[in-house]
Amino acid sequence: MERQVNYSTTLVPHSIQLLFKNEKLDIMKMLCLMNALSVESNKQRKVEELLFYYSLVNFNLVYLYNGSKEKEIELTPSSNQYFRFQTKINEILLTMSHLRFIEIKGEMSNKLDELKVKLLLPGKAFFEEHCTEFFKSLFDQYIETQRTIKYSTDNIKIIKEGKY
Template sequence: MIQKQESNYSTPTSIQILFNNQKLEIMKVLCLLNALSSQNNKQRKVEEILFYYSIVNFELDYLFREKQKSEKDIFPSSNQYFRFQTKINEILLLMSSLKFIEVKGKISNKLDDLKVKLLKDGRVFFVDNSSDYLKALYENYIIAFNSINYSMENVKIIKEGY
């Protein structure tokens, strides 16, 4: 009989939950959608969601301040943007199944071109489960939305990392 050997190289569950917490990611995206819809309640492209999520959660706002753009020793990890880009599909699917959002588009659309609209259930859930952390995050999203325009040029800056 062959015995299974336990690997000493596995990541503890507490660390996995810390760095791969779907519920937290859903709340962060829900927070972002609530902040964006407070400005105007229109549909948002997935790429715009990725853009503002990255600016706030990966602290990339400095890329858009002229003073710090020239500092050669500060480079963001663009891996964070692309890593989150791979997660967004699953997050949006879960949020859609929970009736928090509506995803609109055609099967031939690229993922970035799909549009997302916050639904009433998503607003209510966010308000009912808000915390000090989410309130501060909400304010940071509002600041980013008001100070940094979503444009193809600015998306390129984030994707390239400088």
């Protein structure tokens, strides 16, 4: 008798799946970033700016700006992560908007990068309530990165082209 294989179930354990597809962690990282950016000013931020700083810290792309060769050899990060996350960020922002953590402003005709996002008080309160040592460290990394690397079209071009 033939054995029937169910291809709809995955062979990857849930613990491993959570490492690569963890929406709650992504939301907390984005809340962490938005809280760090709001230290300077709680103004609306372009989605492209959020994507920029998120990628610099979470994908170790800071080395593109400070020329650290040992970081490049040690971690071998890739700009491709930036582009992969670019397709994922809209889902994260929609979930955050639905939870009333952020407010998204823009026109239907705007590109995703041109939409603006603002952190709301419930998002700030949720982050502060659930902030762990990991997120405090990440918060500090975001602030340091924001102070040393400015968001600009030239700096975005460096990530997109992967050149330094």
